[in-house]
Structures are given as C-alpha cells and as structure tokens.
Amino acid sequence: MDEPLRAWRDTLEDLGVMGFVREPVEPAQAQPQAAVPSSAPPARPAPARVPAGPEVKRAPRPVPPAPSAYAPPADPIGCPPPEAVAAAPDLTALQQAIQGCLACPLGPSRLKFVFGEGDPHAKLMFVGEGPGRDEDLQGRPFVGKAGELLDKMIGAIGLKREETYIANVVKCRPPDNRTPTPDEACACLGYLHRQIELVRPAVIVTLGATPLRELVGISEGITRVRGQWKRVQVGGREIPVMPTFHPAYVLRQYTQDVRRAVWADLKAAKEWIDRPAEG
Ligand code: SF4
Known part of the structure; x- marks a missing residue:
C-alpha cells in the first residue's frame, strides 16, 4: 500500500470507519494535459416541454414580506473601496484593509472575521463556502469536524495544511450556516479575487457547490x-x-463512493501541481 493511500485509510479509521477494504483506485478523471484543461462547462439542458392541458385555476401565492433593506456604511472601514482592495500589496495588508468590513448583512452578526490562512505562496488553494460556528468562534477557516477531515484529506495527498492556502467565498458566518445569498457572495468576491491574485496558486480546489457557482460561475450540481x-x-x-465535495458533505454522506471520489479529485490536483514545468 503506498503512502498516500495508507494515510487515507488512517483517515477513515480515525473517523470510526472500520473494516475499510482497499479497492483499486480508479484512474483520476480528466487527467490534466500540458495545457490548462479546456473542457467547457456543459450546456444547460433545454427546458422540458409541457403539453398543453386544461387550464387549472390556482390560488394566488401569498407574497412574502420584502426583506429589510441593509444599508452598508459609507466609511472605508465598514465598506472598503475596491481601489484599496486592489492596492493591497500582500495578504497581511489585504486583511487589515477588509477585516472591519460591514458591506453585506453578514458583517454585523459575525463574531470573528475569517480571512483565510496558509502558505501565502501555496501552489494548492482550497476555496470553501463560508465560516461555520467553529470558524466564527476561532476566526480561522475549516476548523471543527469538517476542518479535521480537510486536514486529513490534504495529508492523504502528501501535503500539510500549512503548505496550502484555505479561504472561503464569504468571510463572515451566514446565520444558521445557511448558504450565502448571491448578493452576499457578490459583495465579498472581490476580496477572494485579491487573495487569489496574491497567492497565485497553480490549482484551486473548490469545496462544494457554492464556490463553484460564485467563483467559477458553474451552477450545475456538484x-x-x-x-x-x-x-x-x-x-x-x-x-x-x-x-x-465539501468535507461537511463527505461527513454526512460517508460512503465509499464519496470518499473515493474526493480522493481521486485531490490526487488529480496534486498531480497537476507536481507535473514537470513546461520548457
Ligand atoms: S461577508 Fe464579506 S462582504 Fe459581507 S460583511 Fe463579511 S467581509 Fe464584508
């Protein structure tokens, strides 16, 4: 058994999954070629045609009350201007510029701002959705059970957490761990873009559907x-x-298929960053 697979097996056993049977690992999907992979996102399926039928009268739907408008503050601490974000020369300066942000409704309810952490020049960057309860308490991304699993997933491909960079789409916890709204994600996305510009990763691994939708613009099911x-x-x-998949999903759907899929995805990312430099 090679080292990464042994680490993955240890991960499963640490999480209480006993009797793990080694099965042959399928070849990683979509092996990267010399150039940046060019698979275009598949086209959206055409909407199904519904045959015309007799008219059915429905009761009018109740109109939900309009959400209370959130007015972001006008000052540069509560709402850092894009020029200040773009001018931040490094991650420390960027964090200082945006850590007082109140530009969307998630700001006033956070306990701690969760900027992101890791190697400022990491080749591999993970992007998740947003802070949960543990992250909000500690001010760090991916702590708690999902964070522990992410650490083990990273270990299984022969890296340490601190050799990667970990960030989220939104820096403040959505109430009840709900998915950030498109407006909230949009308000925060400039910060993530600047983080990516400064880290300059060779590969980004998106964790779950939200970063794929908000960062990459793909809304298909994960x-x-x-x-x-x-x-x-x-x-x-x-x-x-x-x-x-997001580690929290892996914990909820702890099937061999899901674990094997994540293993294959991370292995493909690792192989990409390990490929010989182009001459
Ligand atoms: S989630 Fe992002 S945009 Fe919203 S308040 Fe927090 S840092 Fe600002």
Missing part, C-alpha cells in the same frame, strides 16, 4: 461536475479548478 477540470480567470491568469 455531484455531476466534481472531478472535471474547470478554469477561472483571475487577475489576468487562467487557473485550473478542480471541483470536489
């Missing part, structure tokens, strides 16, 4: 898209993106 190389243009660079 189950269908995971394992297929995508790409994103940030700061004039085209960066390969490997979509995979």
Whole structure:
C-alpha cells in the first residue's frame, strides 16, 4: 500500500470507519494535459416541454414580506473601496484593509472575521463556502469536524495544511450556516479575487457547490461536475479548478463512493501541481 493511500485509510479509521477494504483506485478523471484543461462547462439542458392541458385555476401565492433593506456604511472601514482592495500589496495588508468590513448583512452578526490562512505562496488553494460556528468562534477557516477531515484529506495527498492556502467565498458566518445569498457572495468576491491574485496558486480546489457557482460561475450540481477540470480567470491568469465535495458533505454522506471520489479529485490536483514545468 503506498503512502498516500495508507494515510487515507488512517483517515477513515480515525473517523470510526472500520473494516475499510482497499479497492483499486480508479484512474483520476480528466487527467490534466500540458495545457490548462479546456473542457467547457456543459450546456444547460433545454427546458422540458409541457403539453398543453386544461387550464387549472390556482390560488394566488401569498407574497412574502420584502426583506429589510441593509444599508452598508459609507466609511472605508465598514465598506472598503475596491481601489484599496486592489492596492493591497500582500495578504497581511489585504486583511487589515477588509477585516472591519460591514458591506453585506453578514458583517454585523459575525463574531470573528475569517480571512483565510496558509502558505501565502501555496501552489494548492482550497476555496470553501463560508465560516461555520467553529470558524466564527476561532476566526480561522475549516476548523471543527469538517476542518479535521480537510486536514486529513490534504495529508492523504502528501501535503500539510500549512503548505496550502484555505479561504472561503464569504468571510463572515451566514446565520444558521445557511448558504450565502448571491448578493452576499457578490459583495465579498472581490476580496477572494485579491487573495487569489496574491497567492497565485497553480490549482484551486473548490469545496462544494457554492464556490463553484460564485467563483467559477458553474451552477450545475456538484455531484455531476466534481472531478472535471474547470478554469477561472483571475487577475489576468487562467487557473485550473478542480471541483470536489465539501468535507461537511463527505461527513454526512460517508460512503465509499464519496470518499473515493474526493480522493481521486485531490490526487488529480496534486498531480497537476507536481507535473514537470513546461520548457
Ligand atoms: S461577508 Fe464579506 S462582504 Fe459581507 S460583511 Fe463579511 S467581509 Fe464584508
């Protein structure tokens, strides 16, 4: 048994999954070629035609009350201007510029701002959805059970957490761990773009559907898209993106198929960053 697979087996056993049977690992999907993978996102399926039928009268739907408008503050601490974000020369300066942000409704309810952490020049960058309860308490991304699993997933491909960079689409916890709204994600996305520009990763692994939708612009189900190389243009660079499941999903759906899929996705990302430099 080779070292990464042994580490993965240890991960499973640490999480209480006993009797793990080694099965042959399928070849990683969509092996990267010399150039940035160019698989275009599949076209959206055409809407199904519904045959005309007798007219059915429905009761009018109740109109939900309009959400209370959130007015972001006008000052540069509560709402850092894009020029200040773009001018941040490094991650420390960027964090200082945006850590007081109140530009969307998630800001006032956070306990801690969760900027992101890791090697400022990491080749491999993970992007998740947003902070949960543990992250909000600690001010760090991916702590708690999902974070522990992410650490083990990283270990299984022969890296340490601190050799990667980990960030989220939104820096403040959505209430009740709900998915950030498109407006909230949009308000925060400039910060993530600047983080990516400064880290300059060779590969981004998106964790779950939200970063794939908000960062890469792909709204298809993660189950269908995971394992297929995508790409994103940030700061004039085209960066390969490997979509995979969020560790919290892996914990909920602890099947061998899901674990094997994540293993294959991370292995493909690792192989991409380990490929010989082009001459
Ligand atoms: S989630 Fe992002 S945009 Fe919203 S307040 Fe927090 S840092 Fe600002």
